[in-house]
Amino acid sequence: MSSQPLRPGDPDRLGEYELVGRLGAGGMGTVFLGRSPQGRPVAVKVVRTEFIRDEEFLGRFRSEVSRARQVPPFCTAEVLGADLDHEPPYLVVEYVDGPTLTDVVRERGPLSPAALHSAAVGIATALTAIHGAGVIHRDLKPGNVLFALGGLKVIDFGIARPLEATSQHTRTDQMVGTVAYMAPERFDEHPGLRLGPAADIFAWGAVVAFAATGRTPFQGDSAPATAMRILTQEPDLAGLPTPLRGIVARALAKDPADRPTARELLDLLLTSGRSATPLPVGEVPDDAGRPPAPPAATVTPYGPAGDVVAATGGGMRPRRRGRVLLAAVVLLGALAGGGLLVAHRIGAVPNGAAQTSGLGSAPTARVTSAAAPRSAAPTPGTAPILAGTRRTLIHFVEVDRDLAMPYPDEVVTSDGTGPDALFALVPAGVDFLIQSQAPAGGEPPCLGAKVLPGESAELVATECTPTKATLFSVTATGAKDDKGRPTYTIYNDAHGTLQWRERKPQVYLEFLGDADTGTTFSFVDRGPL
Structure with a gap:
């Protein structure tokens, strides 16, 4: 780091x-x-x-x-x-000096089968130690997994909580974590009352899936759509080798009771084979000779009093349908209105498009209307832009100007009337490439960071290749601009937050630390690509 x-x-x-x-x-x-x-x-x-x-x-x-x-x-x-x-x-x-799992996958692509199994064991070992001390990590994600000299390390206990203090210290209107790695119970009406170590096991499954494929297993075209997939859909585990795929599937079970403990997870990994052959989509793994995980979405008709009777390895038992439906309703309303305090990055893959960012090649379909109703989108009109299917102006809210990139290498602000102010947000995993749509010969350039003397970096035009300099996260602020459009911050992991310097007009990147973000952005739809 x-x-x-x-x-x-x-x-x-x-x-x-x-x-x-x-x-x-x-x-x-x-x-x-x-x-x-x-x-x-x-x-x-x-x-x-x-x-x-x-x-x-x-x-x-x-x-x-x-x-x-x-x-x-x-x-x-x-x-x-x-x-x-x-x-x-x-x-x-x-101090752990080493790259994060996010960095490794971005720069080198998904892990090899041997490296993947090693990482899966290392993270499970860390969770066994953490849970053994009575702690829930709560924000296990690729950015908190470091490859250090001497072995893998899981870091950032900044939002870990004692098991018995969860409801005491966390208000029910607060959620801490990253949506793509959150367990279904995190979206419950009263998440603190149900949250336990099983939530970290779910996050382990999502992290391992990302390490294997370069994408998250419930990836949608917005944070609410991803959350709805977590609540209602099966994970996309195409590309994971056997028998790891079966173990990950068990970790991603909807019901916390169906997931292994950290110790059980570690035992499964240590006793399983290390086959490197990916399973075809739809094929059921043998899970190292163990019975397959119970399919969370396979249910019998509703039983008495609204219960769902679900098939499990031990027979039939009731599950409450009302809790899941209520969680979905609360989730849609709160996320759409900015009511939940959720730290997340918004990422997407266009409908039917395969990722070509070096993060994995398996196509990931956008969430259908059945899986994610229109009301689940962050706001009307924004989701297609974040899905990479529309051109957009990138509007600086505080100065009422628009980002522009006069070809070939200048990044400025403008009145938004020229073609050099048109961009596309190209999804790349959980982040975006910001590509110019101005007519020019050859491949249109993308925004990239160029380090300046001191603490900041300026934006320049560069090749559209996913690197630390060209990948940006887009995070909703929960506020709106003077036109009623939702506003966002734009952040680059390597160089900081996108800003506008008024006294010396310049678009630049800087780590802000405790300072407030002085620049926010809204997106103005300018038609299909």
């Missing part, structure tokens, strides 16, 4: 730890690169200023630190120290 220089106002020391750079920022606070008195690099997580008077948050933070100290460090970032009485409080953990 690369660091950025410290900014004016940043501390240069906390306790015995010298701070030498910034590693990133999140909902809980800022993470600094530090150095111990022995010269060992460490990551120092500092609580955000606005939270240091929030007793609920501090209680959650104290619980996190207490439990995280009990997690064995062999597959996780070791907790090295903390000062909970300091203002602001901070936590010191092992």
Whole structure:
């Protein structure tokens, strides 16, 4: 993980730890690169200023630190120290120097069968240790899996919670995590009452599927559509080798009770074969000689009082239909209106199109109207743009200007009337390439980042190849512009948030840390591609 220089106002020391750079920022606070008195690099997580008077948050933070100290460090970032009485409080953990699973898949494509099995075992081992200490990770995703010298590490316990403190420390109107890796129970009416270690097992299945194919197993054309697939559809596991495919299918069961525990998952992986032959779509794996996982979507007609009677390996038992339907209704209304606090990235694959970004070649169909009703879209008119089927203006909300890219290498703002202001958001996994639609000879260029002296990067025209410099995430803010269009932030993992500098007119990228995002965007439909 690369660091950025410290900014004016940043501390240069906390306790015995010298701070030498910034590693990133999140909902809980800022993470600094530090150095111990022995010269060992460490990551120092500092609580955000606005939270240091929030007793609920501090209680959650104290619980996190207490439990995280009990997690064995062999597959996780070791907790090295903390000062909970300091203002602001901070936590010191092992600095893990290595690329994330997201980076590896983006740059090199899906993992080989041998590397995939090794990663699956490593993550399951980490979950066994985490759950054994009474902690739920809650945000297991490829970005929190690091390939370090000496082995794989699962990091970021910033939103892990003690098992018995879940309902105490998490309000029912809050959800923390990334939609594509969330278990169905995360979308329940009262998620804190049901959330347990099984939610991490579901996330494990989604992460392993991503590592194997470069796509998530429930990928839809928006976050709400993805969530609806998680609630109502079977996962797309085409391309996973046997018997791993069967194990992943069991981990992705809709009902938490049908998923293995972390220990059982690890046993399945260690005793299974390592066949590298992908299964054809629709073929049922033998799951290393074990009975196949119960098909979550295969049910008998409704039983008494609205129950669904589902077939399981042990016979018939009732399931509540009302809970799933209520969860779907709550999900659609809340996500469409921005009511749930969900950290997510919006990604999609055009209808019938195969991914050609190097992240996997198996086609992923868009969600049909039966699986994701129109009301599940983030807002009318936005979903086709995010699906990569429409041209769009990228409108700077705060300055009432539009992004433009006069060919071949200049990125500016304009009044949006010229062809150089037309773009397409080309889905690439969970991120996007932003491709110019201005008429020009040859392949139209994409936006890319060029590093500037200091902390920021400027935007330039470059080849449309998925790299750290050209992949952008698009995240809804929950607000609207003066025309009633939803607004978004645009972010590049390697260089930061897309911004507009007024005093010296320039479009640039910068890591903002705790600072507010000063630039947001809305999309203006300009017709089909």
